[in-house]
Amino acid sequence: MEKALKRYFPIFVLPTLAAFIIGFLIPFVQGLYLSFCRFTTVGNAQVVGIGNYLKAFADSTFTYSFWFTVLFAAVSTVVINVLAFLVALLLTRAIKGTNVFRTIFFMPNLIGGIVLGYIWQILINCVLSLAGKPLLALNTAAGYWGLIILMAWQQIGYMMIIYIAGLQSVPGDLLEAAQIDGATSWQTLWKIKIPMVMSSITICVFLTLTNSFKLFDQNLALTKGEPSHTTEMLAYNIYNTFYARSGPQWKGIGQAKAVIFFVLVVAIGLIQLRATRSREVQQ
Amino acid sequence: MKKRLFALALSGAMLIGLLAGCGGGGTSGTPAPGTAAPETGAPETTAPAADGSVYYLNFKPEQDEQWQALAEAYTAETGVPVTVVTAASGQYETQLMAEMGKSEAPTLFQVNGPVGLANWKDYCYDLSGSALYGELTSDDFALKDADAVYGIAYVIETYGIIVNKALLEQAGHSMDEITDFAALKAVAEDITARKDELGFSAFTSAGMDGSSDWRFKTHLANLPIYYEYEAEGVHADAINGTYLDNYRAIWDLYINNATCAPAELSAKTGDDAVAEFVNGQAVFYQNGTWAYGDVSSLGDENLDMLPIYIGVDGEENQGLCTGSENYWCVNSQADPADIQATLDFLYWVVTSETGTTSLADDMGFVCPFRSAKPSTNYLVGIADQYIAAGKKSVDWCFPTMPSEEWKNGVGSALTAYAADQTDANWDGVVSAFVDGWATEYQLSQG
Secondary structure (H helix, E strand, C coil): CHHHHHHHHHHHHHHHHHHHHHHHHHHHHHHHHHCCEEECCCCCEEECCCHHHHHHHHCHHHHHHHHHHHHHHHHHHHHHHHHHHHHHHHHCCCCCCHHHHHHHHHHHHHCCHHHHHHHHHHHHHHHHHHCCCCCHHHCHHHHHHHHHHHHHHHHHHHHHHHHHHHHHCCCHHHHHHHHHCCCCHHHHHHHHHHHHCHHHHHHHHHHHHHHHHHCCHHHHHHCCCCCCCCCCCHHHHHHHHHHCCCCCHHHHHHHHHHHHHHHHHHHHHHHHHHHHHCCCCCC | CHHHHHHHHHHHHHHHHHHHHHHHHHHHCCCCCCCCCCCCCHHHHCCCCCCCCEEEEECCHHHHHHHHHHHHHHHHHHCCCEEEEECCCCCHHHHHHHHHCCCCCCCEEEECCHHHHHHHHHHECCCCCCHHHHHECCHHHEEEECCEEEEEECCEEEEEEEEEHHHHHHCCCCHHHCCCHHHHHHHHHHHHHCHHHHCCEEECCCCCCCCCCHHHHHHHCHHHHHHHHHHHCCCCCCCCCCCHHHHHHHHHHHHHCECCCHHHHHHCCHHHHHHHHHCCCEEEEEEEHHHHHHHHHHCHHHEEEECCCCCCCCHHHEEEEEECCCEEEEECCCCHHHHHHHHHHHHHHHHCHHHHHHHHHHCCCECCECCCCCCCCHHHHHHHHHHHCCCEEEECCHHHCCCHHHHHHHHHHHHHHHHCCCHHHHHHHHHHHHHHHHHHHHHHHC
16 A cells, blocks of 8 residues: 555645645746736736835835734734633633533634624724724724734634643643642643643744734724724735835835745744744653 | 555546646636626627627626626627626726736726826727727817827716705705805704704715725815816826815815714715715715715605815806716737727727617716717716706816825825814825825826
8 A cells, every 4th residue: 555655646746736836836936026027917027126125125114014013913922822822721621611612712713804804893993982082093002902802802712722732632641740749730830731732832823923924804804004004014015005006116016025025924934933843842 | 456546546536626627717717706707609600700809897896787788788799709797896906907917808998097097008009090989079088198099988977965955955945055165064054053953964974984985085185186277287296285275174064064973984984874865864965976876765856966165266156076087998918809899899889779778778877979878867967957057067186196095195184184173183184185195196107
């Protein structure tokens, strides 16, 4: 059987590989090429050199949205992971109805970002209007915290599932040994559980960090970058460069921004993976 | 052996699935979600005359069905295949960009005026010698650059303040007394003062949600631009903002005499305004002839329209705002046979009985073509009365606005001002209007 698998592996790999090349590799290379071009349609582009990159860096809305995104990613990654871990701890205890709670906490993740964005827009606007504060479209702080609340609400359930799986795989004999040695539950948490779920933490931090950087639908639906671009995140800034400006030169600049964005997300993802991987322990 | 056969069969099945997926994507990937392309292939064999085809990327989702029917009628009559695909609302530019990159690109598309043309000029066929251009009633409806005609307006629309006459009379006022801004202001403020007694407000909510903000950041902003162009000639490279105080006056009037508190406007939608107007909660509603379907339930006898007065000298003679931002363009990079087929199709649409009937009756368009039929839209009739009465229509100057980004900037500033009506916040509007214009114009040139 193994021999046969080896012999036929190209045939098995082919469909996925072809899909990957057609759906990812070719558009990626083409996008890279277009970032050096001036174009209206992708089939008709003239190379203009690195001018697009210079203009992208000179665009103050782009640098602003970069810092806004960094601030958002930092806070939302911490909030989501801490809360998800706490919920996972709670729901791995022997209490009644854990499955029901797990399902309920997971559900927000099944709703699309655009829909969630509009629902939360209505909710937050109602609260703001009752409190007599400026509504979302006029309120950068509310927009920022609204995005964090929205993302936390959506992602905590998903991360919780990963943490629950991690916590359940902590060997029972380790916990029992700790108990016999007289470890408090606080000590058990820090010395045993957290080191043992480090691989889940790696995955969850990676997912939340990259999701925060790539955030688009929620940003579009909740704040639309209002007031005047102050809640505009990187992905949405790129979209606006592409479609809200007139003149063919902006397509290339948007494309250059997208390439910068890609490099940034990959770099941050790799640094984070290396940092948390080094703390993982082998069971 | 059996296992090997099984593996082969499995991988074969996967390959077939993959190929089928690709093939399907190639032929049926074009139509937008929710739209259907009519069957186009069949009649080709029966009609030898057909050696080109037409592919229209339609901008107006509300007229999708009518265009599909028109396309089928043309195919039945001439055998030339016509495909109509309608872009989802607000996604035209996105979809056009994607479609134009394909080998089967649209042969007929539309731009919204000079600024839209700047993006697509390389793809616009010069229509100056075409029969379609000859059908235009006035050169004003051609989108020109130097001597070339790149676009032809196909629908003329009019906007102003739609009035619920019944409510206006109930408040003790009449259409005749409103002839300038001062009178409009007096009426609106009188209604606001007696709001509780009357049970309705003067204006519908001036919603600044994306579904409604274009009524103010684009359509209302047209008036100060129009008067500046009137006084100083068209100069799209920079705007002086001479009439921005008037813009502030009308905006103040809208937001302070509306159904809701000005601070809530940022979340109000277009549907909110329609609902308020149709349910008799407000007398005035700024919108255009295209909104007839939304408001017709009030009954034609209760509807009227007012020009948007902003307090400029001589505005007693001002009419409604009439113009077009829908220009047909023919793709110059398409196959010559397809270009010819497209030109023939357009000529048929604007001259034939079927075509003109569909444009006027089914789509409710007023078209600037010689053979066009009168529209059945009641609001269009009101617009015609203004012209017949000798009022001077306000041109649509907003196609000269430098970019979507400019409109968004003005919209944000207007929203901020509405929530907190200070001079400092109005300076923000002025800055977005004047400085933003200059900046965006520069950026769009590069």
